[in-house]
Amino acid sequence: MTSITSWGRLRAAEHSVVPLSDRESAAQVISSARRPALASGMQRSYGDVSTNAGGTLWDCRGLDKFIAFDEQSGVLRCESGVLLRDIQATFSARGWMLPVTPGTAMVTVGGAIANDVHGKNHQSYATFGNHVVHLTLVRTDGDVIECSPQENPDWFSATVGGLGLTGVILTAAIQMKRVPGPWIDAEDIVFESISDFFELSDASEAEYEHTVSWLDVTTDGGRRGIFTRGNPVAASTPEPRETRLTFPITPPASLVNRLTLPAFNRSYFRLKATRARRRVEHYGSFFYPLDSIGDWNRMYGPKGFYQYQSVIPRRDAEEATRAMLAECSQAGAGSFLGVLKTFGDVQSLGMLSFPEAGVTFALDFPEHGEQTEALFARLDSIVRASGGRLYAAKDARMPRDMFERGYPQLERFLAFRDPGISSELSRRLLGS
Amino acid sequence: MTNPIARIVVVGATSAIAQHTLRAWLAGRDASAHLIGRSESRLASVEADLRVRFPGSTFSHEAVDLIDVEAIERVADHETANGDPDIVLIAHGSLTSQTDSQKNLRAASEQLIATGVSPALWLEAFADRMTTGTLAVIGSVAGDRGRRSNYLYGAGKGLIERVTQGLQNRFEGTDLHVVLIKPGPTRTPMTEHLAVAGARLADVHLVAEGIAHAVTRNKRVAYVPRRWGVIMAVVRSIPAPVFNRLDL
Numbered sequence: 001m002t003s004i005t006s007w008g009r010l011r012a013a014e015h016s017v018v019p020l021s022d023r024e025s026a027a028q029v030i031s032s033a034r035r036p037a038l039a040s041g042m043q044r045s046y047g048d049v050s051t052n053a054g055g056t057l058w059d060c061r062g063l064d065k066f067i068a069f070d071e072q073s074g075v076l077r078c079e080s081g082v083l084l085r086d087i088q089a090t091f092s093a094r095g096w097m098l099p100v101t102p103g104t105a106m107v108t109v110g111g112a113i114a115n116d117v118h119g120k121n122h123q124s125y126a127t128f129g130n131h132v133v134h135l136t137l138v139r140t141d142g143d144v145i146e147c148s149p150q151e152n153p154d155w156f157s158a159t160v161g162g163l164g165l166t167g168v169i170l171t172a173a174i175q176m177k178r179v180p181g182p183w184i185d186a187e188d189i190v191f192e193s194i195s196d197f198f199e200l201s202d203a204s205e206a207e208y209e210h211t212v213s214w215l216d217v218t219t220d221g222g223r224r225g226i227f228t229r230g231n232p233v234a235a236s237t238p239e240p241r242e243t244r245l246t247f248p249i250t251p252p253a254s255l256v257n258r259l260t261l262p263a264f265n266r267s268y269f270r271l272k273a274t275r276a277r278r279r280v281e282h283y284g285s286f287f288y289p290l291d292s293i294g295d296w297n298r299m300y301g302p303k304g305f306y307q308y309q310s311v312i313p314r315r316d317a318e319e320a321t322r323a324m325l326a327e328c329s330q331a332g333a334g335s336f337l338g339v340l341k342t343f344g345d346v347q348s349l350g351m352l353s354f355p356e357a358g359v360t361f362a363l364d365f366p367e368h369g370e371q372t373e374a375l376f377a378r379l380d381s382i383v384r385a386s387g388g389r390l391y392a393a394k395d396a397r398m399p400r401d402m403f404e405r406g407y408p409q410l411e412r413f414l415a416f417r418d419p420g421i422s423s424e425l426s427r428r429l430l431g432s
Numbered sequence: 433m434t435n436p437i438a439r440i441v442v443v444g445a446t447s448a449i450a451q452h453t454l455r456a457w458l459a460g461r462d463a464s465a466h467l468i469g470r471s472e473s474r475l476a477s478v479e480a481d482l483r484v485r486f487p488g489s490t491f492s493h494e495a496v497d498l499i500d501v502e503a504i505e506r507v508a509d510h511e512t513a514n515g516d517p518d519i520v521l522i523a524h525g526s527l528t529s530q531t532d533s534q535k536n537l538r539a540a541s542e543q544l545i546a547t548g549v550s551p552a553l554w555l556e557a558f559a560d561r562m563t564t565g566t567l568a569v570i571g572s573v574a575g576d577r578g579r580r581s582n583y584l585y586g587a588g589k590g591l592i593e594r595v596t597q598g599l600q601n602r603f604e605g606t607d608l609h610v611v612l613i614k615p616g617p618t619r620t621p622m623t624e625h626l627a628v629a630g631a632r633l634a635d636v637h638l639v640a641e642g643i644a645h646a647v648t649r650n651k652r653v654a655y656v657p658r659r660w661g662v663i664m665a666v667v668r669s670i671p672a673p674v675f676n677r678l679d680l
Contacts, residue, residue: 065481067481
């Protein structure tokens, strides 16, 4: 048994880990594992979608081979344990990149599909699953299901965003996107109010592929921040060397607390504000700023932390965002990572995909027991009242009825579950 | 004169360390690599992966019985027929459980042959046919001192070390370099999320970079990561009466 914790480090639990290392033997290993089991990748999900305490985890990180790349069409076939980091590094200099990438490249393709992740360009490219053209799914009864938006489309839309519960994703084919190279023409803009954020978003979405904002949650109850936008660009600068620091230890208490946080936020804001300008930036630091600090999640100390990520339909988004900020401010709970971003109108393909047209807001909170729970309950009521929902990939605590109301296709999804697969999240939110 | 493309032969090419070492090498320069292993289908997958990653390099593969002496000779003959490869990397071995091998003499025999005898014969076969280039083999820190938890595996790796020492002595002053690499425990699946002190396992991707570097520099013995050189110096120097009471 191996002790595993997910990215939020809220709990460590014993798992029996079974490595999958090649596609030849994977189906056999999957159908003979002790149940219930769950496919696992880099454990970058914050909550309990990726853990299965007391059960089996199929470690898919050994499934890290590319299968084929078509230089004409840009379709990449690979095993599900391939890291987004490897895809970007292999293809960016050849003029292709992933059309959609989340804020870390240290995740597997399988995890990106199972959580149907999104990135800074949701308004133009929707989610990761929108660019998956084929999947091979292995069920615990030994069945192998080939699916795509055309072939077995129900299985496809159950599996994209399906939280790993429909089977094990063995291979995937991804339609890559043509880019001029590994560079982004990026610009940071300071905003002084939430309404400025919405104005900047509206003004930028037509002309900029990527938009995202960091919000200084602790100053004046949260209003100012840095709006970042960018487009792919050709440049002849040499690529930067990879620099990597690692958070060496878990401090005895969270370094993010009531005393340090306002100072953190103020200095980060000042740093970004004084450097706010237009520049050509490498995709690595533009997409994945935190990947250069290994194990940054240790900063929150031994008790771990939560991420609370909601999406609110556009109509009520501005008001709901202000209300959530007011709750945080009243609770004296700030967040270092406050990220605001608009989602576009493209429908996600997955039955349980998170993104929908509106505004998504993500906040990190160190675990403080009841106090944190009480704040979440108040944030929940704002999200519910405005018809929003929470992101399962980040969640470790949402009430079951909130999940059921937020995901209207849940009933339909259940028919596609693999009875041999279960996660802590599925036991908490689906009852099994 | 044009600089001819480097030619690499990898025995045990489907092992994780061999695959990652090839990725580390080929990221820096194009080469032609011949992949040798036990399973045809796994070799084909590894070759396909490398083709996608390194379109400027060329690849071929060959499935053989790695413990068959005739097969070893045939492959070594063929790979040296038109000149010496620049690098031969021998990377296979079998880390099965010590307790299983203790209980079952057949398993013990298979482990000793796969981990020790077979790599030694591959080394010997190439050493006898090459006059230039680098012959590198993956040993292990487990070969430095026998201990209860893995001494049969360690014995196989120790055998490789003696053979390498002999070859280094035999080829001293020639253009054939023999490199022994001793990886420390490499990150096993999933342990990376453990923030337990002492459980510092190395990432296979970093180990592979260390190996690629050691081979390029023709080091005689390279511990990867380097801290294992110091750790094993201490482990080797503990007197037996003390060592035998430790649970290592």
